[in-house]
Amino acid sequence: MKLKKIICTLFLLVGVSTLIAQEKPKKSEPKSTVLVVYGSDSCHHCIDTKLFLKNNSINFVFYDIDKDPVALREMLAKLKEANISTANLGIPVVDKQGQFIINNGNFEDFLNKLKDDTKK
Template structure:
């Protein structure tokens, strides 16, 4: 009986950790944009259509997230003087809409570099 209880406890811990990992993966996809940017709105619609979870920050409304985006861009070697929205943080990989938009959208769900 004790072995069964130990097994159940360990199983529930493992499931909780799996759930935490799954939630952190969802939060690793961030879209920085503006609600006045048609590319940003199309990107949000595309991600929703593909059932891809993401977090969206309107940088016009949230100065903290604007600074966060600029910091991430700087660390990634992207010039903040030529920002092209939306800017994406895909599990730590930072890129922006600086290619043909249809290629940009397809890249959102791919695992290779543009």
């Protein structure tokens, strides 16, 4: 009798797990736009960029390319793929879903571009 209960329980568990496995996958939530910022914790423009993004409630992920060689290689590979020269590259470099925003001079213009590009 005890063996019969164990076998019935096992069949019941297998049946329930099969039904659960056959459920249709739920639709994934749409991804929010998150900026990827490549920079350095010792770079004043990078520190100011992070503060600017936080103050403007813009979602971002920061990678310190001085401390994270994988992030550095990732950034360089993305720039190469986008045909962007790294010859006189300054940081921070911002990746917005494949669109790159780079600080090439006027830092105020760079920050305004970040704000403008995230509102589109």
